[in-house]
Amino acid sequence: MGHAHHHHTHGNSHPKVTGKNLVISILLNILITATQVVGGIISGSLSLLSDALHNFSDVLSLIVSYIAIVLSKRKASATKTFGYKRAEIIAAFVNSATLIVVAVLLIKEAIERFIHPQEVESNLVIWLSILGIAANGFSVLLIKKDSDKNMNMKSAYLHLLTDMLASVVVLIGGLLMKFYEIYWVDPVLTLIIALYLVYMGFDLLKDSTRVLMLFAPNTIQVQHIVDTIMQIKSVKNVHHVHIWQLNENQIHLEAHIDFSEDIKLSEFDSILEEIEELVYHKHNINHINIQPEYGKCDIKHVIVQD
Template identity: 30%
Template sequence: MSTENAREYVAGNERSMKIAFALTATFLVVEIIGGVLTKSLALISDAAHMLTDTTALGIALVAISIAKRPADKKRTFGYYRFEILAASFNALLLFGVAAYIIYEAYFRLKAPPQIESTGMLFVAACGLVINLISMRLLSARQGTSLNVRGAYLEVWSDLIGSIGVIAGAILIRFTEWAWIDSAIAVLIGLWVLPRTWILLKSSLNILLEGVPDDVDLDKVGASIVQVPGVLSFHDLHVWALTSGKVSLSMHVVYDPKINTSAEILPILQTVLSKEFGISHMTIQFELVPCSPSAEMNFI
């Protein structure tokens, strides 16, 4: 990704998230008041998710702002990793909210309060509209950034919550079964947990400098040895600074009679960039392996 494209990408993410943040922050106040007045745990659960939406979007915006800072003498790779820290925090925040809602629902199932279903329905319907707009803003960009994906997941879970609350309000109005409110709150919490775990796992993999999920190390190795002049490789490392910014370092043993290192390097760069999306690489060329046991070693 070129510097100009990277700036446009970050700016696009920032614009979308600012609008989504303004919408969710505004409606958060309405939903909290509505949840208290109607005594609906499902609505309060939805408001809690809306709070995490607002927090997540705020953190994501801060992360984008920090990530735009240029590299310096202390941060030679720049501040891209801050976006992953934000995504990890958002995942942990979702875990906490889901646990609280399930805990609160347990006690409410024993003694369900009287629910004002009409007010509950109206507030949930407004929340659904807000979530649909926010999802529309974030959906196009959530596939390329864990930071945006974390915010998108927050909004997506809240959208499902709004649908659940609407369904619950309708059922309570016609059946007067108040326990439905708590049951829906629990279902919302359980629905969010596995998706939150996926986000957290992806974030931790980047923080631990693991191989990105969409990079097959065996295929990378197979492509490397197919380049004319390459005899073997070792000390291969592949990791990501942040979403979509994959880096590689390795030692390559080559035969100068077939190709020189100057001829092999641009071929490797093209192959690794086009086939695996690796944007930054450091390659050390050797006529013989730097240690007897190094040949074809992936670590």
């Protein structure tokens, strides 16, 4: 028996992200990166150079995020039936991964500089870190609202937020070096920045990986879905269940339902609408694909390995 697919529009009313604020943030970060690279080389500050490296990763991540926003707006086609709806999830994965890669590079550099400390021109470090705080702080405010809408914008937001905090740490280090000549604080602060990047990036990497691997969202229990559908009269068994998240707004459910009687197609359509409303309002699932069965000899387990 073929699948009866019901396409539902619940949960797709999130405001669209335009990407305009991302473009502004990209330009600001290019400016910051250029000034910090020059300033880091002149001053000899590793923390300033590490901040510049992070800013450069910000530029790349923001560009990736912007491309993903543009792609996600493209319509579906015969060869791309879902369109590019997963572009932003891929961007979130790439950006969170780069956060961790950058952190590992910073840890390596911090250890080397800690073993071989160097004198740093603190005045330049202080002024450039203030520039970084101002520019990144403005960028954070620009995209904060959009960061609640999807993982892609959240990944861009985290890059900018951590870089703003990194600039704060660099400023503190510059002040300590200027007034107390504590030069070992430069690699120590770099190490703190790196560990914070790992901390911030890991959760987002884990979340985006779950979506890409077609895992069920953490908020959903499969047995609860089955119990919900089993409440409907004439439903005998729910099995062969698949639940996955296509993107930030769409959660899909696929299942086989064994009916206790040989119902008419018109009756099934009515039951399908009832299932749809139940799983949406109770579990926030907005796309369902149900295969109806009656007396079919197949595996009746809830989860079946295809």
